[in-house]
Amino acid sequence: MNKISALLITFNEINHIEDVIKNIGFADEIIVIDSFSTDGTYETLASLKNVKTIQREFKNFADQRNFALQQANNDWVLFIDADERITNKLKFEILETINQPKNAVAFMVKRLFFFKKKRIRFSGFQTDTTYRLFKKDKVKYIEDKIVHEMPLIEGESSLLKNNMLHYCFDSAAHYKSKMEHYANLKALELFNKGKRPNFYHFYLRPGIKFITNYIFRLGLLDGKEGFDICYLSAYGVYYRYQKLKKLID
Structure with a gap:
């Protein structure tokens, strides 16, 4: 069975952090890069024995994600934001994907957006997909793309069938x-x-x-x-x- 590392970058995510850590409990390791949160996020993470937390100054998203990738010990990496959730169907698809021969080395996921806990079906979000699952040694985030960061993929990519939930704005x-x-x-x-x-x-x-x-x-x-x-x-x-x-x- 191939192992998977779940990676997060955080800053002041106290409203989400416990739920997202529980949500990705199926990962073989969980690593969080925290940008010196001031709302209790770091203290909460530090109390969780199944989480490795590193505090690091935030420069930009691409830089922070590349640093997180370097910390992973497993061949497969799942990136997730604190306000995202993996559904059960997506979890089983991820585990199946990393344990079966695939041509693709990176996978995108479609996100379903929620605003004030209401599902947003349009407003420009209906076609949103983002890279979330990679082979660690086949990806690097483009350094000069410092926001809405884009990974540089060495190989083929594909789209997973099941969706991710995104509780993006309260x-x-x-x-x-x-x-x-x-x-x-x-x-x-x-x-x-x-x-x-x-x-x-x-x-x-x-x-x-x-x-x-x-x-x-x-x-x-x-x-x-x-x-x-x-x-x-x-x-x-x-x-x-x-x-x-x-x-x-």
Whole structure:
């Protein structure tokens, strides 16, 4: 039987940490890289005997994930965020996948989004997939892609059949704070690439983002939550280019 390492990177995830650790209890080892949480996350992790926790300063998502990969002792790695959950069907599919001959060395998972515990079926999230299962020596995250990080895969990849649950945002304020955090990192990424914002980025691009998600990707069918999500996603685009302007100035 092949063994699997479950990896997490965390910062202030006290509302999720115990549930996610219990959820991935089927892994042969659990390793958490914590960015000096201040809400009790680290203390909770330190009390769990089946978890190895390392505190490390956060530089960016790609850097933190690559460090986590280096800590894994098993050939197969399952990356999971604190607000994600593995269903029973997905768990058995993962265990079957790593113990049967496969051409693929990396696997994507489709995520089902929840906002304020309500299932979000549209609003731009309906096609979301993300890499979560890898052979450790066949993947490295692209260093200059510091937000919405992308793995560089050495070999074939595939999509798992079963879905992951993503309890991504507890409130509009929580979503806004995440959008601002991602926007700060994305602005730095664009700054490093020499990008300069203009009228289109400040005014047209956020509007296009809102219309695309709310109208064409049917966010209006998600009710008030759909409007909040689409509005704040557009706000995140505007905020990104404001931060980029400040970096240039």
